[in-house]
Amino acid sequence: MAPGANLVGIAGGDRLLDGVHLRRHGRDEQPRELPDEGLVAVLLQKRGCVEGGHARIMTDACLRELAARISTAGRVTVMTGAGISAASGVPTFRGPGGLWRSFQPSELATPQAFARDTLLVWEWYSWRREMVVACRPNAAHDVLARWSRRDGVRLITQNVDDLHTRAGARHVVRLHGSLWELRCFTGCPAGSRPWRDERVPLPRLPPLCPHCGGHARPAVVWFGEALAHGDLEQALAATRCDVFLSVGTSAVVHPAAGLMHEARAHGAWTVEINPEATEASPDVHLTVRGLAEEVLPAIELAMR
Ligand code: BJW
Numbered sequence: 109m110a111p112g113a114n115l116v117g118i119a120g121g122d123r124l125l126d127g128v129h130l131r132r133h134g135r136d137e138q139p140r141e142l143p144d145e146g147l148v149a150v151l152l153q154k155r156g157c158v159e160g161g162h163a164r165i166m167t168d169a170c171l172r173e174l175a176a177r178i179s180t181a182g183r184v185t186v187m188t189g190a191g192i193s194a195a196s197g198v199p200t201f202r203g204p205g206g207l208w209r210s211f212q213p214s215e216l217a218t219p220q221a222f223a224r225d226t227l228l229v230w231e232w233y234s235w236r237r238e239m240v241v242a243c244r245p246n247a248a249h250d251v252l253a254r255w256s257r258r259d260g261v262r263l264i265t266q267n268v269d270d271l272h273t274r275a276g277a278r279h280v281v282r283l284h285g286s287l288w289e290l291r292c293f294t295g296c297p298a299g300s301r302p303w304r305d306e307r308v309p310l311p312r313l314p315p316l317c318p319h320c321g322g323h324a325r326p327a328v329v330w331f332g333e334a335l336a337h338g339d340l341e342q343a344l345a346a347t348r349c350d351v352f353l354s355v356g357t358s359a360v361v362h363p364a365a366g367l368m369h370e371a372r373a374h375g376a377w378t379v380e381i382n383p384e385a386t387e388a389s390p391d392v393h394l395t396v397r398g399l400a401e402e403v404l405p406a407i408e409l410a411m412r
Contacts, residue, residue: 193243253272297319359388
């Protein structure tokens, strides 16, 4: 912990926010002393305003500011990545335990890989479907499901696990498709529209297109493939917002990673929630270094 830091937990023995760090960025965010009010304490590190990474305690005040910004904003957009499902047991892609540590994206997540070894790719997706079907939405999905019922809140996800929908979220824009939908790989007209198939295991690997009898593929977006036009349009429209939260994403995969920058260019106040620094960290107004399943419930609590 940095010199001067004084990390405290939540009063009443609740340790919900222990270890959550908040970091402010951007010229328009002036450093200021934040009173220690003792309910929730988090560690604030102000890059560029406090020499030597000196940390100071930020308590309720900043969390309340974040909560107030979200409550009073007319338009709030939340974009999520694999990290939001980590607590549900769904592996992320990058970082320790990430799928790309054990598997090559070029061998599994491209149309070329599918054409080369259709069965191998389907075995990988079948394994992931078996894993995800056993997972349940966590507290972070639950909070976002509640927020999604508010006017002006838009939810964009890069995740293919459908856990937002299973948590009850409304109008989720799924930029990278769904593990639970299939479409025709050969591109026959009727099979181009994804259909839902939640059977685990699938009765046949590789599954076939019911329309033309060719191979069906997972209706997800692989590297080198365009995102569905409508999804990207909706996501871009959602960057016109007052607050943009980026939750649990390494922010390396485009075009999703560009949405935060778009939002900031449109004047949004941008926030990142992630236990690690990411490509986006230097560019957001506020970085909350913490776990989505802890930080989002804490924000929701502070909104009451
Ligand atoms: C926690 C946590 C906790 C852990 N709480 N946090 C511009 C620049 C450079 C490259 C490109 C560019 N534009 C396009 C490209 C190429 C490419 C790309 O971006 N490559 C980069 C990797 C360099 N993009 C594409 O190819 C895209 N297509 C495209 O652009 O098409 C253009 C086109 C136009 C017209 C015609 C044709 C083409 C498509 C990208 C598709 C990505 N697909 C995947 C697989 C989906 C299917 C599947 O699941 O099998 O999507 S890849 C994988 O990465 C998956 C994810 O959605 C995506 C993003 O990953 P995410 O969610 O950020 O996860 P992680 O693991 O990276 O990070 C997790 C984070 O959580 C970490 O930071 C942790 O710290 C954190 N965390 N626990 C909160 N409890």
